[in-house]
Amino acid sequence: MSDAVISLRDVSKLYRRYAYQRRFSTLKSALLKGSLASDLRPHEVVRAVDAVTLAVPSGACVGLIGRNGSGKSTLLKLVTGITSPTSGSVEVRGRVAALIELGAGFHPEISGRENIFVNGVMLGRGRREIAKQFDEIVEFAELEDFIDAPVKTYSTGMYMRLGFSVAVHVDPDILVVDEVLAVGDEAFGQKCRDKFSEFKRRGRTILLATHGLNMVERFCDEAIWIDAGRVRAQGDPRRVVHAYTTDVARREEEDIAMKDRRALAAVADLAAVPAAPAAGDGAPRGGEGAGPPGDGAPPGASAAAADRTDPGEGTAAEDGTDAGDGTAAEDGTTPGGGASRGDGAAPGDGTSGEASPGDEPPPGRESSPGDGEVPVPQDMFQATEGRWGAGPVRIERVTIERGGNAAHVFQTGDRLAVRLGFHTPEPVRDFVFGIGIFSADGTCCYGTNTDVEGFEPVELSGSGEVVFAIDSLDLVEGTYKLDVAAHTRRGVQYDYHRLLYTFRVKSHTKDAGIYRPRHQWTFSPNARFGPPPEPVGGGS
Amino acid sequence: MWANLARFLRHRGLVQALVVRDLKARYRGSVLGFFWSFANPLLLLLVYTFVFSVVLDGFRPVDIEPYALFLFCGLLPWTWFSSGLTEAGNSLVVNGNLIKKVLFPAEVLPVVAVVANMVHFLLALPILVAALILLAPAAPRLSELVWFPVVVAVQLLLTLGLGLFLAALTVHFRDIKDLLANVLTLWFFATPIIYPMAAVAGRGPEIAGLGPLGKVLMDLNPFAHLAISYQEILFYDGPFGHWKWLLALAAGGAMLFAAGYAFFDRLRDSFAEEV
Numbered sequence: 001m002s003d004a005v006i007s008l009r010d011v012s013k014l015y016r017r018y019a020y021q022r023r024f025s026t027l028k029s030a031l032l033k034g035s036l037a038s039d040l041r042p043h044e045v046v047r048a049v050d051a052v053t054l055a056v057p058s059g060a061c062v063g064l065i066g067r068n069g070s071g072k073s074t075l076l077k078l079v080t081g082i083t084s085p086t087s088g089s090v091e092v093r094g095r096v097a098a099l100i101e102l103g104a105g106f107h108p109e110i111s112g113r114e115n116i117f118v119n120g121v122m123l124g125r126g127r128r129e130i131a132k133q134f135d136e137i138v139e140f141a142e143l144e145d146f147i148d149a150p151v152k153t154y155s156t157g158m159y160m161r162l163g164f165s166v167a168v169h170v171d172p173d174i175l176v177v178d179e180v181l182a183v184g185d186e187a188f189g190q191k192c193r194d195k196f197s198e199f200k201r202r203g204r205t206i207l208l209a210t211h212g213l214n215m216v217e218r219f220c221d222e223a224i225w226i227d228a229g230r231v232r233a234q235g236d237p238r239r240v241v242h243a244y245t246t247d248v249a250r251r252e253e254e255d256i257a258m259k260d261r262r263a264l265a266a267v268a269d270l271a272a273v274p275a276a277p278a279a280g281d282g283a284p285r286g287g288e289g290a291g292p293p294g295d296g297a298p299p300g301a302s303a304a305a306a307d308r309t310d311p312g313e314g315t316a317a318e319d320g321t322d323a324g325d326g327t328a329a330e331d332g333t334t335p336g337g338g339a340s341r342g343d344g345a346a347p348g349d350g351t352s353g354e355a356s357p358g359d360e361p362p363p364g365r366e367s368s369p370g371d372g373e374v375p376v377p378q379d380m381f382q383a384t385e386g387r388w389g390a391g392p393v394r395i396e397r398v399t400i401e402r403g404g405n406a407a408h409v410f411q412t413g414d415r416l417a418v419r420l421g422f423h424t425p426e427p428v429r430d431f432v433f434g435i436g437i438f439s440a441d442g443t444c445c446y447g448t449n450t451d452v453e454g455f456e457p458v459e460l461s462g463s464g465e466v467v468f469a470i471d472s473l474d475l476v477e478g479t480y481k482l483d484v485a486a487h488t489r490r491g492v493q494y495d496y497h498r499l500l501y502t503f504r505v506k507s508h509t510k511d512a513g514i515y516r517p518r519h520q521w522t523f524s525p526n527a528r529f530g531p532p533p534e535p536v537g538g539g540s
Numbered sequence: 541m542w543a544n545l546a547r548f549l550r551h552r553g554l555v556q557a558l559v560v561r562d563l564k565a566r567y568r569g570s571v572l573g574f575f576w577s578f579a580n581p582l583l584l585l586l587v588y589t590f591v592f593s594v595v596l597d598g599f600r601p602v603d604i605e606p607y608a609l610f611l612f613c614g615l616l617p618w619t620w621f622s623s624g625l626t627e628a629g630n631s632l633v634v635n636g637n638l639i640k641k642v643l644f645p646a647e648v649l650p651v652v653a654v655v656a657n658m659v660h661f662l663l664a665l666p667i668l669v670a671a672l673i674l675l676a677p678a679a680p681r682l683s684e685l686v687w688f689p690v691v692v693a694v695q696l697l698l699t700l701g702l703g704l705f706l707a708a709l710t711v712h713f714r715d716i717k718d719l720l721a722n723v724l725t726l727w728f729f730a731t732p733i734i735y736p737m738a739a740v741a742g743r744g745p746e747i748a749g750l751g752p753l754g755k756v757l758m759d760l761n762p763f764a765h766l767a768i769s770y771q772e773i774l775f776y777d778g779p780f781g782h783w784k785w786l787l788a789l790a791a792g793g794a795m796l797f798a799a800g801y802a803f804f805d806r807l808r809d810s811f812a813e814e815v
Contacts, residue, residue: 015813
C-alpha cells in the first residue's frame with residue numbers, strides 16, 4: 001500500500017444531468033423561464049464510479065475489465081485528472097501519460113512534424129526534449145515519408161500511429177490506456193503490445209482498460225472487474241477474467257432466453273389459427289400445469305422423466321411469466337449444482353434421452369438418399385422465423401439443454417441436447433422428426449431427421465419427448481439458430497418451427513469457418529514452439 | 541485562485557506553441573499565406589474609406605482628416621477585440637476532444653484565441669505605420685508613443701477577462717455564439733471608431749451631474765476608452781490626455797480578468813462533461 005503510485009480512496013464520480021435534459025439548452029430559454037440559476041444546478045445524478053477504493057503498486061500492470069458503460073473510462077479519467085472526483089481522493093505519483101484518445105489535439109492543417117512538437121508540449125514536455133526524440137517518434141510511427149505532409153492527408157492508421165508514438169515517447173511513470181489497441185491493424189496492435197512490454201520491463205506502471213480479455217490474462221499482473229461503477233472483483237487476472245466471462249455468459253443466457261421467448265410468443269399467436277382444432281387439449285402456450293405430464297405418459301418415459309418435465313418447462317422459457325423463476329434457478333444451479341430441482345433430474349435426462357431413440361432404429365439402413373426428405377426444403381432457406389404446419393402432431397416444447405438444464409450459451413466441445421416435447425391427439429403412423437442448425441448468416445450447418453437416419457416410424461400417440469443429443473458441439477464461435485420439425489415421410493408438415501431457438505457457442509480459439517473438426521498438430525523437432533497452449537474449448 | 545494563476549503562467553510554452561500552430565494553420569493552403577494578415581485589414585480599410593468618402597460623403601465628420609487614418613486607428617484594435625472574443629467563446633466547444641480526452645489546461649484555449657488575434661493585430665501594424673508616414677500631417681510624438689504598449693496591454697487584459705467568461709458560458713449555453721455576434725455589431729457602432737467621440741459626447745438629455753447621455757454612455761463603454769486612446773496617441777496632435785481613463789480601465793481590466801478566471805475555474809469541472 002505504501003508504494004502505491006495510484007491510490008483511490010472511496011472515490012465516487014457523479015455525472016450530472018441537468019433540468020429538462022438540456023444538452024442543447026439555450027440561454028434564451030433559460031432567461032425566458034427565469035431558470036438560469038436552476039439550470040446551472042444539477043437536476044439528476046448518475047453514479048459512474050461508486051465508492052471505489054484501490055491501490056496500484058509501482059511497476060504493476062493492472063487491467064480494468066467490465067461491460068460498456070460500467071465506469072472504466074471514467075475511472076481512467078479520474079486517475080489522469082481529466083475529471084475530478086465528486087467525493088473521495090485520488091492520489092497519483094509520477095508523470096502520467098494518457099492514451100485515452102490517440103491524436104487528440106492534432107491540428108489537421110499542419111504537418112506531422114509540427115504536430116509532434118505541439119502535441120508533445122501539450123503532453124507536458126519541452127521542445128528540446130521532443131527534438132531529441134523526434135527521429136525515434138517518427139520511426140516508431142513509420143511515417144518517415146509523410147512527416148511533412150499535413151495531418152489531414154493521413155489515413156486513420158497513420159494518424160493513430162503518430163498519436164500513439166508521441167504519447168508513449170513522453171516516457172511516463174504511469175501509462176493509462178483506454179482501449180486504444182482496438183484501433184489500427186494487427187501489426188500496429190502488436191507494436192503497441194511490444195511497447196507496453198518494454199514499459200513493463202522498465203518497471204513502469206500501466207493501467208489498462210480493455211475488452212481484450214486474452215490480453216489481460218497474458219499481460220497483466222492484476223485485473224479489476226468494474227461493474228456499474230463498483231469494483232466487482234479484483235486480483236489474479238485469470239480468476240477475475242473467469243468470473244467476468246461467467247457473468248457475461250449468464251447475461252447472454254438471459255438475453256437469448258428472453259429473445260427466444262419473444263420470438264416464440266410472436267409465432268404462437270400466428271400458429272393458434274391453423275392449429276385451432278389441435279390446440280384444444282394441448283395449446284402451445286399455457287399448457288404448463290394442465291395437460292402434458294399428467295395425461296397418458298408415453299410408454300418410454302419413466303415417472304421420473306414425467307416429474308422432471310414440470311419444472312423443466314419453467315426454465316424452458318416458454319412463458320413470459322417464468323422469466324424470474326428461470327433465471328433465478330439458473331443462478332443457483334450454474335456454479336454449484338446444489339439446487340434441489342436439477343439434481344435428481346440431470347442423470348435421468350441423459351439416459352432417457354439416449355435410450356428412447358436408441359431402442360427403435362432398425363440397424364443397417366444407414367444411408368437412404370432417395371426416400372428421405374431433408375427437413376428443410378430448399379425454398380425454406382429463405383424463410384424467416386416462423387411456425388407452420390397442419391397438425392395433428394404438435395411440437396409443444398423445445399429446450400436446448402446442457403446436462404439436463406436449459407442453456408443457451410455453450411463452449412465449443414460441450415454436450416448439447418435438444419429436447420422436443422410432442423403431443424398428438426390421434427395416433428399417427430407416418431412421422432419424421434427433423435432438426436437443422438443454422439449459423440447467423442443463414443448457412444445450414446447441419447440438418448438431419450429420423451427418416452434419413454433410417455428410423456422406421458411405427459406409431460406416435462399421446463405426449464412424449466424426442467431428444468437429439470450432440471456429444472461434442474464442434475462448432476466455432478458464433479450464434480446459431482435451430483429449426484425443428486415434425487412431418488410426414490413425404491414432407492407434409494405437421495409442425496415446423498423455423499429459427500425460433502437460439503444458442504451461442506463460445507470458444508477461446510478464434511478459429512474461422514463453421515465446423516471445428518477434432519484435430520491435433522504435430523511438429524518435427526526443428527519446428528520449435530514455446531510451451532503448449534492451455535487446452536482450449538470445453539470438453540474436447 | 542493564486543495557485544491556479546501561477547500554474548497558468550507555467551503554461552506559457554503551451555500557449556506559445558498553440559498560438560504558433562494557429563497562425564500556421566490559419567493560412568495553410570491559401571495562396572497568399574501570411575500576406576492575408578496584412579491584406580485583411582487593408583481591404584477592410586478600403587471598404588470603410590470607400591463607404592464614408594464616396595457613398596456617404598456628406599455624413600462623414602468634416603473635421604477629421606485624413607479620415608482613412610482615423611478609421612484605421614480604431615478599426616485594427618476592434619478587429620482584434622471582436623474576433624478574439626468570438627474565437628475565445630467557441631474555443632472550448634471546438635476543442636472538445638482536448639478537454640474530454642487529454643489532461644489539458646482548459647484556460648489555455650481562450651487565451652490562445654485572444655493572443656493569436658493579438659499577433660494578427662501586431663502583424664498588421666506595419667500597415668498602420670505606413671499609413672501614418674504617408675497620410676499623417678505630423679508624426680506622433682515619442683512621448684505619446686510610449687503609451688501605445690500600455691493601451692495594448694490593457695486591451696489584452698480586458699479581452700482575456702471577457703474571453704474567459706464567454707468560453708465558460710458557451711459550454712453551457714451554445715447560443716452565446718449567436719448572441720455575441722450581434723452584441724459585437726451593436727458595440728462596434730456604439731464605440732467612437734467610425735465617428736469621433738466629439739460627435740456624440742454632447743448629444744442626448746442631461747443625466748443629473750454626469751453630463752449628456754451620449755457622454756455617459758461613452759464613459760461606460762470600455763472599448764470607447766481604448767479607441768480614444770489609440771486615436772489620441774496615433775492620430776490627434778497634442779499630448780495624450782486620456783491616460784487617467786486608461787489607468788482606470790487597466791484596474792477594471794485586471795479585476796475583470798481575475799473575476800473571469802475565477803468564474804472559469806469554478807466551472808472547470810463541468811467542461812469535460814458538458815462539452
